[in-house]
Every structure is written in C-alpha cells, then in structure tokens.
Amino acid sequence: MRTRAAVSAALASAGILIAGWQSGVHTADTSSSVASAATGTTGAEALGPDDSTASSGSSGAGTTGASGTTGASAKAVGTYAGSVVQTRFGSVQVQITVQAGKITDVTALQLTDAERRSVQISNRAAPLLRAEVLQSQSADVQTISGATVTSDAYLNSLQAALDAANL
Amino acid sequence: MQPTSKLGGSALKARTFGSMGTVISLTVPAGAVPGIAGDGERELDATAAAVERVFARADETFSLYRPDSEASRLARGELSLRDSSAGMRDRYAEALSWRLMTEGSFSPERPDGVLDLSGIIKGHAIGQAGEALRSRGITDWCLNAGGDVLVMGSPVPGSGASWAAGVVDPLDRSALLSAYGLGGPGTRRALATSGSAERGDHIWTAGCRGVEFAQVSVAAADIVTADVLATAIVAGGTAMLHRATDGWDIDVLAVRRTGELLATPGFRD
Numbered sequence: 280m281r282t283r284a285a286v287s288a289a290l291a292s293a294g295i296l297i298a299g300w301q302s303g304v305h306t307a308d309t310s311s312s313v314a315s316a317a318t319g320t321t322g323a324e325a326l327g328p329d330d331s332t333a334s335s336g337s338s339g340a341g342t343t344g345a346s347g348t349t350g351a352s353a354k355a356v357g358t359y360a361g362s363v364v365q366t367r368f369g370s371v372q373v374q375i376t377v378q379a380g381k382i383t384d385v386t387a388l389q390l391t392d393a394e395r396r397s398v399q400i401s402n403r404a405a406p407l408l409r410a411e412v413l414q415s416q417s418a419d420v421q422t423i424s425g426a427t428v429t430s431d432a433y434l435n436s437l438q439a440a441l442d443a444a445n446l
Numbered sequence: 447m448q449p450t451s452k453l454g455g456s457a458l459k460a461r462t463f464g465s466m467g468t469v470i471s472l473t474v475p476a477g478a479v480p481g482i483a484g485d486g487e488r489e490l491d492a493t494a495a496a497v498e499r500v501f502a503r504a505d506e507t508f509s510l511y512r513p514d515s516e517a518s519r520l521a522r523g524e525l526s527l528r529d530s531s532a533g534m535r536d537r538y539a540e541a542l543s544w545r546l547m548t549e550g551s552f553s554p555e556r557p558d559g560v561l562d563l564s565g566i567i568k569g570h571a572i573g574q575a576g577e578a579l580r581s582r583g584i585t586d587w588c589l590n591a592g593g594d595v596l597v598m599g600s601p602v603p604g605s606g607a608s609w610a611a612g613v614v615d616p617l618d619r620s621a622l623l624s625a626y627g628l629g630g631p632g633t634r635r636a637l638a639t640s641g642s643a644e645r646g647d648h649i650w651t652a653g654c655r656g657v658e659f660a661q662v663s664v665a666a667a668d669i670v671t672a673d674v675l676a677t678a679i680v681a682g683g684t685a686m687l688h689r690a691t692d693g694w695d696i697d698v699l700a701v702r703r704t705g706e707l708l709a710t711p712g713f714r715d
Contacts, residue, residue, distance in 0.1 A: 307669065318672070402691045403628060404698050404708040409623075420625050421473060421601050425614030426641025426661055427595040433469040438590060438623070444472045445460035 292425060458601060459487065461494035466509065466568055468592030471676035472497055472579075477604050479588040482550060493582060496640040497575045497589070507533060508563055521560045524559045530572075537570065544674050548688070552674050552684030565677050567700040568636070569670035572596045576669075588628075594638040596669045597629040605631055611637050616661035616701050619622050624699055626665055626711055634697065638672035639663040642703075658683040664690070665712065672696070 356378045363372045375385035423438040433439050457476040462469055469640060472494050479489045508517045516534055519525040541554030541563055556562050572591050576598060579587050586599030588609050596607040608627030615623040629635050642657040662679040666672040675696060679687045687708065691698055697712030 289476060310672065374528075400454050402697075402699060402710050404687055404691055404710045407707040407709040407714060409705070409707060414564075420610040420612035420622065422471070422588050422590045422595050422597075422609060423593065423612045423614060423622070424590075424626075424637045424663055425638045426596050426616065426639050427468055427594070429467060429590040430464050430469055433592075436470060437612065437620065438593070439469070442460045442473070445458045 451578045460492055461490060463494065463498045463501075465498065466505050466571070468593070470497070470501055470575075470592070471588075471589070471590040473588040473601075474584065475586050475601055478584055478599075479605055480712040482500065483648075483665075493579065493584065495580065496578050500578055501571050501591070501704045504567055504574070507531065508567040510562060510564070510572075517561070518564065521562075528563075534563075535612060537566060540670075541566055542679075547685065547693075548674070548678040550683065551678035566670055566674060568592070568594060569673035572636075572669045591611035594636075594669060594673055594680070595628065596636045598635060600630050608632060613637075613639060613663050613699055614661075616641055616707055623701065623707070624696070624712060626663075626699075626707075627639045630666065633667050634665045636672040637663060638669060638676045640673075640676040642680050657681070659700050659704075661701040662687075663699045666694065 356376075357375045358374055360374045361372055363370050365371075372381070372388040374386050374388050375382050376386075421441065423441065424438070425438075428436050428438075455558075458473050459474045459476050459479075460471055462471045464470070474490065474493075479493055494548070505515075506512065506517060507585045509515050510517050510521060513517060516525065516531060520530060527629070529536060538554060538561065542554075544566065545554065552565060554561060554563050554565065567593055572589055572594060574594065575589055576587075578597050579589075580598065586601070586603045588595065588601070593614070595609075595611050597611075600607045604661050608630030611626050611628050612622040612630065613626065614658045615621045615625045626634075626637055628637055639661060641661045644661060656678060659680050662676045664672045664676040664679070665673065671694065675690045675694060675698075679690055679698065679700060682689075687698060687700055688697060691710055697710045699713040700708040702708070
C-alpha cells in the first residue's frame with residue numbers, strides 16, 4: 280500500500296526529472312525550475328534538493344553509470360531526490376533510482392503523519408491487475424453494486440440470488 | 447422461511463419491491479427491526495412498505511416513462527419550470543450545480559433538450575428512504591436500488607463490521623470484480639455504479655470519441671454524490687475521473703472497455 284502510493288505519486292516527479300535529464304538542462308542552479316526538482320548523486324545516498332554538496336555540475340556529469348560512462352542518459356545510473364510536494368495529505372518527497380534510463384525503484388523520503396491517511400499521498404485511480412482483485416470473487420458479500428438493471432434483468436442477477444436467500 | 451444466509455451467527459432478512467423500472471432491496475439483520483425477532487415479520491413488511499412509499503412518490507413526480515408525471519408534463523411543454531413544484535425546482539437547481547462542478551460531464555438535460563433529472567432522483571429517493579428507516583429507529587440496514595447501494599450500521603449489529611458490497615464485472619455479470627466495505631467504522635456509506643450500456647441511458651458523452659469506461663463505481667459518504675460522479679466519470683472519461691478523485695473524498699473503481707481496471711487505494715485493500 281505504502282509502496283504503491285509512493286510509486287504513483289512519484290511518477291509525476293519522475294517524469295519531470297527524466298525530462299530535465301534528457302533535455303540537458305540539469306544544472307546545479309537550484310533556482311532553475313527544472314533542476315531544482317532534483318539533485319543527481321552518485322551512489323544510493325538520498326539527498327534533498329537543497330543539499331548541494333554532491334550536486335551535478337552539468338548535464339549527466341553528476342551521475343556515474345555502472346558502465347563507467349557519463350553523460351549518456353540511456354546508460355545513466357543514479358538516485359534522484361524529488362522536490363518536496365505539497366499534497367492534500369501533507370508534504371511528500373520521493374526518491375527514484377534510474378538504471379539504463381529506466382526507473383527501477385521509488386522510495387518515499389518524506390511522508391506526513393498528520394492524518395490517518397498520511398500514507399495515502401495520492402487518491403488518484405491507478406491501473407490495477409485483475410489478478411489483484413480476483414480473490415474477491417469468492418468474497419462473502421451482502422449486497423451487489425452494478426450498472427442499473429431492469430426489473431426483468433434483476434431476476435437473473437446476483438442481487439436477486441442474495442435477496443432470495445434472505446427472504 | 448428459514449434464512450439461509452448467516453454472517454457471524456446473525457441472519458439477514460430481505461424485502462424487495464419494484465419501482466423506477468428496477469428492483470429495490472432492503473436488507474436488515476434479523477434483530478435490527480423491533481419485533482422482527484418475535485412472532486413474525488410484520489414489522490419488516492411495514493418497514494419495507496414505508497420505504498416503498500418513498501420511491502413511489504419520487505417515481506410519480508419525476509419519471510419520464512409515466513405520461514402523467516410532472517416531469518413528463520414539463521418535457522411536453524405543458525408546464526414551465528416556473529410553475530413546477532418546489533421539489534422539481536430544487537432538484538433542477540441541484541442538478542445544475544452538479545453540471546457546474548463536473549464541468550458538464552453530468553447534465554440534467556438530454557441532447558434533445560428534454561429535462562431529465564433521473565440522474566439524481568434515484569439517489570435522492572435512496573437517501574430519503576434511508577432517513578425513513580432511521581426515523582423508525584432502525585440503524586442497521588442496507589438499501590440496494592438497481593445496483594446503487596446505501597447502508598447504515600452493520601450486518602452484525604454492534605460488531606462494527608462493514609457491509610460488504612460486491613461490484614459486478616461488466617464483462618461477466620455473473621461474476622464479481624471486487625468488494626468494498628460500506629458503513630461500519632468507515633465514513634463511506636454509499637456505492638453507486640454506472641455503465642455505458644445502462645438502461646435509461648442518462649449518460650451522454652461529449653464528442654464522437656465514444657466512452658472510455660464500460661463501468662464506473664464510486665464510493666462516497668452519500669448516495670447522490672456517488673451516483674452523480676459515477677455517471678459523470680462514464681461520460682467524461684479519464685479527465686473527469688481525475689477531477690473527481692482530486693476534488694471529492696471518494697473511492698473509484700473504473701473498468702475500461704478493454705477490461706482494464708483503474709482503482710483508487712480504497713479499492714486495493
């Protein structure tokens with residue numbers, strides 16, 4: 280749950296990071312609208328956007344790839360901390376790990392605990408595999424929600440079966 | 447008749463009746479209606495009759511398939527909104543405000559210009575029926591009107607357990623897609639589902655792109671919000687889905703026409 284929430288929230292931040300990376304405007308200038316969203320670092324150490332000690336100097340140079348090459352976004356390896364984002368549920372900051380130009384991991388650096396729903400950093404609907412909900416088919420339910428059925432269709436509906444059992 | 451459905455040792459009792467072109471089901475725990483555990487089920491019959499009257503009244507006024515209804519006289523131009531009942535004008539005003547809030551995805555007017563408030567009338571009737579139940583001192587119940595659900599309390603009174611509502615798979619209506627806990631300790635008491643092939647078809651999409659979703663289920667604190675937003679998301683597609691989850695405290699399970707699912711965190715637990 281926490282991981283899924285973090286992943287979905289991170290995608291937007293990640294998109295900005297990748298866009299900044301590939302467009303070559305990844306600079307140490309933290310006032311830049313794009314670069315301020317992330318600080319490239321070597322290794323897996325998480326750094327906030329204000330921590331400039333390990334910030335990259337120019338496009339791609341701040342990240343050492345596993346292959347030893349620099350500046351090639353397709354082979355980039357590194358971790359990037361996103362900027363702190365204010366959400367309906369509080370302040371949120373995530374970190375992504377990029378390998379070969381793909382995001383391989385997303386971790387939450389900061390999640391508010393202000394509310395019970397604090398870990399739910401986004402309530403947006405995200406893709407869900409049918410396999411993840413299949414077990415509910417055998418769930419013990421007391422009522423059925425579905426697109427409106429006519430009086431005729433009701434006779435063959437699951438709700439009719441439930442009602443018949445309780446008459 | 448012996449109840450066959452048991453839950454934690456507590457039997458459920460159901461009554462059904464037809465209204466608004468569909469079937470309404472009232473389900474209560476056996477002990478929830480005063481007197482029901484005694485000699486008979488007359489108390490439950492009387493309760494169901496009170497609920498039925500709420501739906502019948504709404505149906506008489508607002509149904510377009512009844513030629514003598516106020517809604518039909520409005521549609522034929524025999525009556526102006528100015529001269530219509532306070533209830534009609536209130537619902538119209540409410541529907542207009544929903545149209546604003548959903549940026550047009552929900553509309554009280556059909557493409558041919560006829561006023562059709564059926565998108566909020568059923569939800570209202572369900573809510574009023576719930577008030578009628580509460581006013582009779584019944585605090586544990588489940589109302590299902592053609593697939594739109596409103597609950598109060600628990601199927602096992604005092605246990606704090608939620609009512610488990612299954613969501614039908616639009617690609618196989620004999621199977622369930624998911625289940626959602628309503629009532630109990632939660633604040634969400636309502637679950638409404640809209641489909642793009644729905645009876646009455648009060649869903650009209652903008653443009654010729656066709657609808658993205660085969661079915662959308664929305665869980666909310668109240669049934670009108672759940673029903674209106676489910677309808678709006680079917681009509682407005684992904685953009686409306688995101689507006690709805692950003693702007694309202696709801697959970698959504700949406701089924702694309704391809705069968706793919708989109709779900710908010712509440713439908714993943």
